[in-house]
Amino acid sequence: MASQTAAIDLPAGAIRQHLIDPALCIRCDTCESACTTGAITNDSVNYVVNAEICNGCLDCLPGCPTGAIDNWLPVARAYSVAEQYGWTELPPPLELGLAAAVPSPAGRGAPASAALARENIFTREHPLLAEVVESLRLTVAESPSEIRHVVLDAGADFPFLEGQSVGIIPPGADAQGRPHIMRLYSVASPRTGEAGVAGRIALTVKRVLEDHEGAPHVGVCSNFVCGLRAGGKVEVVGPYGASFLMPDDPAANLLMIATGTGIAPMRAMLERRLGRAGPGRQALFYGGRTPGELPYHAELAALAQGFLDLNLAFSRVPGQRKQYVQQLLGLRHELVAQMLVDGNSYIYLCGLKGMEAGVLEAFAAICAQHGLPWDKIGAELKAAGRLHIETY
Ligand SMILES: Cc1cc2nc3c(=O)[nH]c(=O)nc-3n(C[C@H](O)[C@H](O)[C@H](O)COP(=O)(O)OP(=O)(O)OC[C@H]3O[C@@H](n4cnc5c(N)ncnc54)[C@H](O)[C@@H]3O)c2cc1C
Known part of the structure; x- marks a missing residue:
């Protein structure tokens, strides 16, 4: 009812x-x-x-x-x-003479100290036309996987926070003649802007050429974005996301787990913390096929000099045993168990949907190993806005 x-x-x-x-x-x-x-x-x-x-x-x-x-x-x-x-948008809420949507009474689970995220500043009806500043290939040329670092100039009117996403409206229409729906891309820059330039937003976009089962499929929006070059224009909406946000507390610990383009929000958060690091620790578990296919590999390696506890897993390095992030978590079980029980730790998981179950199982196994009740800990982490999962 x-x-x-x-x-x-x-x-x-x-x-x-x-x-x-x-x-x-x-x-x-x-x-x-x-x-x-x-x-x-x-x-x-x-x-x-x-x-x-x-x-x-x-x-x-x-x-x-x-x-x-x-x-x-x-x-x-x-x-x-x-x-x-049959709808393409919500009917206006005017039937009762009432003005607008009523905010959810439940809230959306951000860390208690997170900055207030603004959402929906630009909409489909009123998108922002952003200009591409640069587009760099992040994966090595010989890799079949093309992931690009695309920097947009969105100007001063598009405030965003680390962990939020922007919506991109690809031009054209679908097979039924309807305008394409927007796709989301995580912001890879801190709120102060890419490379310190206000209003610049970096995105980390993978060109989709096959579906999740491996059958050929040319992704509409990722191919559009990956095809853009400096000077190109793109319709942007958003920003979106009010829960996958970082705590504004230098004493908080961040446990970040990512695969592939899931690194984007982690990069943004790490850059935000650089220079304002407090007693809180940053640990990243990051997986990809090979070092050459791992976005921001060199940048992250530089951060590992004293700032970041960096743990890398590679699944396709010739001559090496395949390793995945969930196995790395198991290898660092003491650190992970400490983070899971520390009331000032925040856990972020981002990347392909396929990784989610394995990571949660790894948490459960680590808790069992340390005599900790994962069901209770997991539920508490979620309720307190300390466990954030964004998979796609
Ligand atoms: C919150 C959020 C943040 C996201 N952040 C990023 C990001 O930072 N970088 C990024 O590259 N993508 C990101 N995505 C995914 C992105 O929104 C699109 O889904 C993706 O680019 C595919 O869109 P497309 O139009 O190219 O493909 P479509 O034409 O919409 O085809 C989608 C189909 O492509 C297949 N597929 C293969 N690989 C992928 C993949 N990696 N993602 C989605 N579908 C895939 C699936 O079978 C899927 O059904 C994010 C999604 C969400 C929900």
């Missing part, structure tokens, strides 16, 4: 319905996976909430990278699933 839980301030007869904004939704499936009641479904175009089933638990909120799901709208009657499938 459409929940009445927050109905105190609503006019008689009104209800609040949980709705997903199709203009903000990037179809990442996080909400449907998190929904325990089966209220959220998709028709491969839109994700929708069945008001008959939704129990208002809000389990789907924290994982949503754009806040598309964060709409708890006052409505005169519940919109049906069939109606929602």
